[in-house]
Amino acid sequence: MAQSSTLEMENSPSMERTEHVDGITPRRRRVQPLPYLLLVPATAALVLMLGYPIVRLLTLSLQEFGLKQQFGAAADWVGLRNFREILHDPEFWAVLRRTIAFCAVNVVLTISLGMAVALLLQRLGKGMRLMTMIGLMLAWSMPALTSTVIWQWIFDTQYGIANWVLGRQGQSWLSNPLTFYFVATIIVVWMGIPFVAFTLYAGLTQIPEERMEAAAIDGAGAWQRFRDIVVPALKPILLILTSLSVLWDFRVFTQVYVLQRAGGITRDTNVLGVYAYRISIGANQFDKGAAVAIVMVGITLLVTVFYLRSMTRQEEL
């Protein structure tokens, strides 16, 4: 929440300044210190929390930086060598493709299942709705690490309840990349649905009853009403939810990392976040890891810009 107030505060001084520019006496044009003073804590926090790491990341990616440099040796500047190296590494492209595919599947599943749950919430009776909401809240509030560990035990090769229920003793879910991602997808989607469902449900309650009724009287079926009334009405929310999910699922770390520890082949299941971590912290190539992270931040920014633009265009219409 601190961040949102920052955004509001950033606007205020510029607005005031326009007032002053239009003001009459030149004296009043003098800068009032208070707004800037109020800005200082938030700006400082932003610079510290966001600015410093990004600058550090950029420098790292342009240097040669390994374990020796971490412990005090001088770091040489190598220009774009780290980027050249990762971009020429077929493994990087394999990981990138994998990450994008994983992200796409998870976003589509999260949004469609979230939509389904939202529609369900709208039709449920009071008691059941409350029950469902509590269930969603619980899934939402569970830390990613905790839930991943629990899911991992559910799919454990020898002692997991999934194999017991399915009667498939010894089925190794994590050793095959496809089933590995199946388990990872379950965890990510399971944790992603509540937020999507709640937000869409809030949107659904704002669609006027009369319009739906009128459409029904005009002979529109359930699917037509959904396609032509519900979806357009919820479009802004859907756009934002999709972009949020893309951002979240693109950076997935905990779920994949923990599952890799439990089983599976690391080389075949890395996604971008885990890959960057393994290169930098695991293999002590902080420079190349930083380059991967920069590429990742770049892609994330592109997605953000794209969706913010399509949203503002939406508003203008």
Place this chain on the structure above:
Amino acid sequence: MRIIRVAAGLAALTMAMAACGDDSKSSSATNAPAPAATTAAPAATDAAATPTTVADTTPAPIVGGTGEGGELRLWLNGGDTPDDFVKFAIGEFNKTHPDVKVTFERQQWTGIVEKLTTALSSSDSPDIIELGNTQAQAFEAAGALEDLTAQKAALGGDDLLQSLVEAGTYNGKFYGVPYYAGARVVLYRKDLFEKSGIAIPTTIDELMAAATKLKADNASTPNFSGMYLPGKNWFAALPFIWVNGGDIAVQDGGSWKGVLDSDQAVQGLTEYQKFVEQTSGAPKDGDDSKDYLAFCNGEVGMMPAPGWKPGQIINKDDGCPAMEANIGAFAMPGLTTGTTSPAFLGGSNLAVSAKSKNPELANELLKILVSKDYQKQFADQGTVPALKSLLGDITGSDAATAQAKAAQNSRFVPSSENWAAVEASNILPDMLVAISGGADVKTEAAKADAAIEQILNG
């Protein structure tokens, strides 16, 4: 519609926060491995998983001294050093330094390289750390550790185990003091051997026959393993490679060359694959962190394990003390009767962080940790102590005597400052998981060779 706009606006704000939140998210990601390790590590160390001063079972933290004369933080890993040992060491230390506060923090082996990389370079570095002998060179080369060359004589000198001294030495300087060692042995169920009428195998062929017979005789137990070989346990696969004349990598001129795809290594790995396919019921992509549970569940006939494993099997918390009488051990046999397969020599070195604020005090504590009185405790529990003069004192179980025998023919991973990165990249576990799943040995070995060469020649 307005409210939808507002909702969308709110969501947009959330998104801005999410974008700004990158930093907190990534920092939590960096923290993730520490708790994540909890899941993969043996449960004996689980209770003390978090880096607190809380010990295994006793609620009282192991802390000594008042703190007026300075503080020391001691990190030891895994369950190899029982709490009583540490209490003894801190007690001894506080006799001469009552005003120095010593805090003991137990760490996990899983993910320790990553953790030390961050901890040793931070201002909040622990003073004394324990390093696996395969990991020590990387930190020595990086300048993360205090040079102890001048103290070597006082720290045990020529009495120290030679192979561990080598792991603790880089460029002629001494950084890592040998702490303890252990050669891997084969644990077996005495009662199941008796029931099936099997004698202790004296060759690898007999080992195969024994594992196969055990598996057949216990077919009614689900997941039963004649030989328990989870895919990620690469320590178990190395003897197969070595006994056939193969190796992981060799130095060729100035650079390293991966030789896992040599005929000898491939033969060993193929033999290993046969063991996995025909006799193992362990998860083909699992690690050895749950093997003691499988042993307690009666699902294991034999399993390769370090010498301290019986202690974990009979631990009171989640082990099975009743199993004690049934645990036997022998050194893994070689190709012909009377020989053993080269065993992986594990072990630890202790080191002082270059960032330690009290290196002199840390040295004093180090001296106690490698003193005869302290090291004698390792010999008494069946662990190979760091002092050669105590090797004859190794007493106790079958595992201890088997270990002493196995240690006579033991090998080690390539001695390179980059080896720790090879371990951190999971290259060998990846190869073995694939091989355990039935993949072509030569292809997987060649893949691993390429990856290892890339890192070792960094």
